[in-house]
Amino acid sequence: MNHQAIIRTTATTVYERIRDDILSGSLAPGLKLRIEFVCERYGIGASPVREALNRLSQDGLVVRRDQRGFLVAPVSREQFAELVKTRCWLESIALRESIANRSTEWEEALVLAFHRLSRTKRSLDDGAYTFNPEWEERHRAFHHALISNCGSAWLLAFCAEMRDQADRYRKLAAARVYPQRQGPDEHRAILDATVEGDVERAVGLLQNHYRKTQSIVEQDLA
Incomplete structure (x- = not known):
């Protein structure tokens, strides 16, 4: 070399x-x-x-x-608001397409991704937030699995870039909201609606999931 x-x-x-x-x-x-x-x-x-x-x-x-x-790179409420809006646009399209193209293999992979996420602790310390890389990896895997059946490598690449940027903001506020928001309920609801083929409910729950994070992060930045 x-x-x-x-x-x-x-x-x-x-x-x-x-x-x-x-x-x-x-x-x-x-x-x-x-x-x-x-x-x-x-x-x-x-x-x-x-x-x-x-x-x-x-x-x-x-x-x-x-x-x-x-x-x-600095962070700001304005930049994050734009990021969340764009992410909701892109992932709504990707989730709609994934459900339209639904297959047994995709649903099984999605259920497995949720199972792995739900079995992993949000924090390494039960008393206070301590970054858990395994949870972060499985959290990303679940959100990727949701939209992975959309049929567009370009769309998935854009969504991955948005996810990276959003994760940075989310992690900055993670310590403040732990342990109030550590359970699998939001992800489970998104999973159930997706597997049932309820497109509007699944998309709405996914957008609300991101906007709830946005609200928390904006409070933290303020």
Whole structure:
């Protein structure tokens, strides 16, 4: 492997690590990402770090400012409101199409995804919120399974991008709302309506699910 290939491979690794830390809230919104700081934090050289930060700026998770370097993209109520509105539009279409294309295999995969989510603790600590990566993974898997039968790879890619951005906001407010909103009831209701083929109810429940999160996050940001 030549030198440039090694840099690209290393840049991909650090890109994924920084991205995970931004989405989880470990790197706070507005934090200055000085090259020296990032290199030291992740034990990576300057060249792959710059490449990774440039990629993250294209994703909208990092802001690049002329002469001032990089910083973690700020958050705002206005941006989140626009994000939720767009996500509701896209996932409503995807869910409608998934139900229209329903199959036994899709329904079984969806039920399994819900079962795995419902069996996983929201927090690693029962007394206070502690980030549980297994729950996060299964939560994403359930929401992906809901719309995975829509028949459009493009639509799924857009929905995944929206989900990444929304998860960042949701995690920032997770500690404040735990344990009031940790049960599977909202997800179960969405599942039941979807499996029953009740399109309008399923779409309405999904949108309400996201808007409830929006309300919580907006209160937290305020």
